[in-house]
Amino acid sequence: MEQEPSGSGADGHGAPPRRTAGRPRSESARRSVLGAAYAILEEGGIEDFSIDRVARLSGVARTTIYRWWPSKAVLAIESFLEQFGPQLAVPRGEAPDQDFRALVRALAAALAGPAGRVAASVVAHAQSDEETQRLFRENFSDPLRTQAAELLERGITHGVFRSDLDIPRVIDAFVGAVYFRLIIGSSLGPDWADALSETILNGCR
Amino acid sequence: MEQEPSGSGADGHGAPPRRTAGRPRSESARRSVLGAAYAILEEGGIEDFSIDRVARLSGVARTTIYRWWPSKAVLAIESFLEQFGPQLAVPRGEAPDQDFRALVRALAAALAGPAGRVAASVVAHAQSDEETQRLFRENFSDPLRTQAAELLERGITHGVFRSDLDIPRVIDAFVGAVYFRLIIGSSLGPDWADALSETILNGCR
Amino acid sequence: MEQEPSGSGADGHGAPPRRTAGRPRSESARRSVLGAAYAILEEGGIEDFSIDRVARLSGVARTTIYRWWPSKAVLAIESFLEQFGPQLAVPRGEAPDQDFRALVRALAAALAGPAGRVAASVVAHAQSDEETQRLFRENFSDPLRTQAAELLERGITHGVFRSDLDIPRVIDAFVGAVYFRLIIGSSLGPDWADALSETILNGCR
Amino acid sequence: MEQEPSGSGADGHGAPPRRTAGRPRSESARRSVLGAAYAILEEGGIEDFSIDRVARLSGVARTTIYRWWPSKAVLAIESFLEQFGPQLAVPRGEAPDQDFRALVRALAAALAGPAGRVAASVVAHAQSDEETQRLFRENFSDPLRTQAAELLERGITHGVFRSDLDIPRVIDAFVGAVYFRLIIGSSLGPDWADALSETILNGCR
DNA sequence: GTGTAACCGAGACGGTACGTCTTGTCTTGTG
DNA sequence: CACAAGACAAGACGTACCGTCTCGGTTACAC
Incomplete structure (x- = not known):
């Protein structure tokens, strides 16, 4: 999900990385968010899971999380699937x-x-x-x-x-x-x- | 739950209903709460379920609900089981x-x-x-x-x-x-x- | 306040002790309430003062307090004046x-x-x-x-x-x-x- | 209180308005709260004064009030002093x-x-x-x-x-x-x- | 004695407010 | 543009009291 083809060297057959204008998405932020989300899930289940907590633990702004994940359910399952x-x-x-x-x-x-x-x-x-x-x-x-x-x-x-x-x-x-x-x-x-x-x-x- | 021994015909050896002091629990309130809780579950699942909503829909005070059900999870499952x-x-x-x-x-x-x-x-x-x-x-x-x-x-x-x-x-x-x-x-x-x-x-x- | 004509021998001009029918008011309850009320006032001021607390501390039922004192303000000042x-x-x-x-x-x-x-x-x-x-x-x-x-x-x-x-x-x-x-x-x-x-x-x- | 140095022309010696990051505080919300607070005090004294009522009357969210005023006493006196x-x-x-x-x-x-x-x-x-x-x-x-x-x-x-x-x-x-x-x-x-x-x-x- | 009346205790009830926590949106300034 | 920071409206959380309302028991006097 939300996979960024940017880094995958496999598509070097002509299609350029397709960098759209503006600042590119921060891969480190994405990783921090998913990592923090999984950590929270692991220790407290979905009950203790909240966007606020993920933001605090990951150090990524809440707004940024909302930009990329439409709901807390999707974020939770994505972080789970990734692991x-x-x-x-x-x-x-x-x-x-x-x-x-x-x-x-x-x-x-x-x-x-x-x-x-x-x-x-x-x-x-x-x-x-x-x-x-x-x-x-x-x-x-x-x-x-x-x-x-x-x-x-x-x-x-x-x-x-x-x-x-x-x-x-x-x-x-x-x-x-x-x-x-x-x-x-x-x-x-x-x-x-x-x-x-x-x-x-x-x-x- | 909260079973009243009053109705059980087995104790017909003379033991009176043993009404404890104080105003007795309102059976109608109990029913209203469980009914409202089930209705909310049925239409929106646990996601839309909140003690506040149950209180509003049932017409029973929030405090009364908290007196008898320790958590929203227990209220939800009790209302489900009753039905x-x-x-x-x-x-x-x-x-x-x-x-x-x-x-x-x-x-x-x-x-x-x-x-x-x-x-x-x-x-x-x-x-x-x-x-x-x-x-x-x-x-x-x-x-x-x-x-x-x-x-x-x-x-x-x-x-x-x-x-x-x-x-x-x-x-x-x-x-x-x-x-x-x-x-x-x-x-x-x-x-x-x-x-x-x-x-x-x-x-x- | 709550003048008890019962004991005052001074009004011996004919008015009998005027004991109305029914169980007489419990003097000990009255004293417990006023004592507890003052104790609460002394340690926490009016901020910590509540009928509930007075009832708990005095061991007198809340209903009984409400029967004799119309509001928490009156109870507070009466307990203060008595002391x-x-x-x-x-x-x-x-x-x-x-x-x-x-x-x-x-x-x-x-x-x-x-x-x-x-x-x-x-x-x-x-x-x-x-x-x-x-x-x-x-x-x-x-x-x-x-x-x-x-x-x-x-x-x-x-x-x-x-x-x-x-x-x-x-x-x-x-x-x-x-x-x-x-x-x-x-x-x-x-x-x-x-x-x-x-x-x-x-x-x- | 909460004095905004922004407006005071006295600090024209170079110190910029020092707008910190993030959405700035809503001046209109502040005014609504203080106004509503004073109105409630005027009509019913401190007895009828509650954060809930101020929030309802002012149209400002309760959380926002709590963000800026630590207690109802402080809000009350501030609204009084302003007037x-x-x-x-x-x-x-x-x-x-x-x-x-x-x-x-x-x-x-x-x-x-x-x-x-x-x-x-x-x-x-x-x-x-x-x-x-x-x-x-x-x-x-x-x-x-x-x-x-x-x-x-x-x-x-x-x-x-x-x-x-x-x-x-x-x-x-x-x-x-x-x-x-x-x-x-x-x-x-x-x-x-x-x-x-x-x-x-x-x-x- | 036996009513009957007023008391006392216990505790449920509908409410209001508390102060905290999240949610999702918004509005800034910076990179 | 992305992002950090943080304000905002909305609303649920669980708790503390409020004042009212039944109840079951307990004294008293009065017949």
Whole structure:
């Protein structure tokens, strides 16, 4: 979001950096804001999150924040995605059912830490804001589902999973289970993750 | 909440209603507040919800609200539970798998309406408030899980479901799926509910 | 105030104790309230004075206080008068000018202590409440003026003071001076009192 | 208060207006607040005075008032001083005793009107607030005393008043008398003022 | 004795105001 | 232009009192 192509050297094939007139946006301000926002989310959840606090902590003027982020929800989720987005490595091994187990474990583990608290906060809030919902879906939910879908399809072609598998529903089930436990404040340990995997895989074979 | 032992016919051994000294709590005020709170939740979610607004809409003084509800989160969830709590009738027919399908359908249907929006709002908020989380769990989540568990156990004894079924995980899966779709803003139609039931039941047999 | 005809044997000209039907007023409650009220005034002035606080400190129900004192101003001044009223002994010696000096000293001394803080608080508030103003005038200001007037008249008949002395104005001057210093927060030591006496007596001879 | 050096032409020695960054304070808001504050004081005394009411009447946000005035006492006295401060013109004629009479009359007259009610309210409150007391003393009491002192000194040098006159005490006496009558709710007519002047002047000659 | 009347306690209720915190907009001056 | 600084209107927060209003119990005198 708000990605500035300015710095990316890849577009050097002719298109100039497209520097519009006036003072360019301060990249350092942007980073300060997102960093401070995430720090606040991590320590106090969305409850303690306010534009004022982000401004104070980041040293960036409130006006500047308002110029670039339309609402506190968007700022919160952007700061979360920037940190969390690249964190989930989907496994790709030989046995699809083992991969599935690993995926569930990885998701549970990622959300068990402090990032989970942030995720819960942010997604909770998302529910009231179209834009935030979209950002979450596009940058977090959809990629995860896509990767999971590929894994399941691989299982089908390998003959490990039944051919009439309703892939989206399977994904609904395991992602939903993890997320619901997160919201409810229940633990997300590896034992629980494995038990869930087993239950779901039972229906896939 | 604030249950008056007065009405419980069980103590018919002579114990008088035990009215404590002082002006008794106004039942009409309590109802007005919960009603207004639910109305606000229904139309604008938790975002537009404030004690001030509830006070104005209900015609009850703000101080009176604070006397009985410690925080806006608790008021919100209580107003939701009062409306939604008794809404979910768990089916009890001959075929446990049919019953399961009906249960998933009922849950999805209940949350597909305006109550869903409220539920999402409220549960979202729960995540940052211990007390709200507890209220939600005790009054909504736990009863639902208990009833679902009984249904699944019946299925096992009837020989319809496998005997090594991990009941809590099955429940995690279908409740989580419904709730996640709700949060994400995806549809919760009967077709989707049936597809989910089928996927999960596949693992139960 | 709240004159109790019950005990006063002096009115034995026929009027019986006139005990009206019903439970009689609790004398202990009355005393607790006035005592607590004065204690609060002494430590925090009128600023910290509230019916709630008096009720809490005295252990008397708020309703009971409201039954007997129409406003917090009246309660404050009554509690003050009960303590301060009998405190000022007007001297009666041989030399009227010496007596005057002693009177001014006594007034200044009485108001220099903690009671002064209370007096200032209370009289300050009096200005906005008819009833309080009347109570202060009748129970404090008028008696003081009457006694001072007698003293000055004695001085005239003794030939120490000029015969055309405008007694009320003299009293305005010295009482006003003391009170103004009190309000302004200036000291009220004996030296200042003597200097004031001298200045005023200069105009009396 | 809050004096803006910008307008004072005296600092034309090079110091620029020194406009600090950020949006400048709204002069119109300041005026609205002080005006509304005085209007409320005039009609209901300090009893009806509240920041809320001032905000409503002035149309200025409550937060803005709190930004500039630390307490309601300070706001009250400032609004009073702004109106009343320049109102008292001290006479300067040939005969010092005539001037004194005129001064007492002027003071009494000024406080006899609606401003008197405000003054009484405000000064009454001053007694519990250090800051208010200071403001009243510096901006009202001290200037008045200074001018009165000059008048009396002129009388001494002219030989009209005795040379050993204790000037501060004389001022205590007449200012106190006026203020005490004000608080007590007694009239402050010209006849009374003249009688007071005569009584005090008797001691000055 | 038994009313009945006025008391006292407890505490809920509708209100007003408090002083603080955020939100989002605006209005300056500087880089 | 971007940005820092900060004023502004709006409005919610949770608390303290206000004065009124039920209630349940407690004394008294009066029949």
